[in-house]
């Protein structure tokens with residue numbers, strides 16, 4: 001139930017010199033219930049999930065993510081193709097004005113591809129979110145065992161997808 005609150009002004013203070021103009025509310029996003037799925041083996045894939053609330057009057061788009069724990073980090077969604085759930089990369093995940101986006105198993109997620117080390121429950125990983133207004137936020141995200149109820153489907157899905165979907 002950790003609740004992480006970020007305002008774009010925090011980042012603006014750090015990087016004020018980099019930005020000539022700054023939209024005060026564009027990255028006014030609340031991140032809550034973030035977690036990454038535990039994965040016992042390096043070289044496999046994991047994913048991070050969270051709730052994103054946009055508190056501003058403008059829409060904003062999550063356009064990427066980055067983390068040192070994996071070789072590649074991508075934004076993904078799930079689609080049904082001929083009755084089979086498949087993951088695919090997306091360019092962005094939009095949060096409407098005063099709206100939200102839920103990153104959850106079987107839906108939008110941050111894909112952690114080719115882990116550099118196992119992710120053990122209780123670990124904290126750093127995950128940076130990149131936004132369409134050129135701001136970014138670095139979160140400290142706890143590693144948790146897969147949520148009850150989602151685990152069997154997700155585990156099976158992960159195994160069936162990991163080779164063909166993420167070759168670069």
Ligand SMILES: [Cu+2]
Nearest residue numbers: 076087109111
């Ligand atoms: Cu994925």
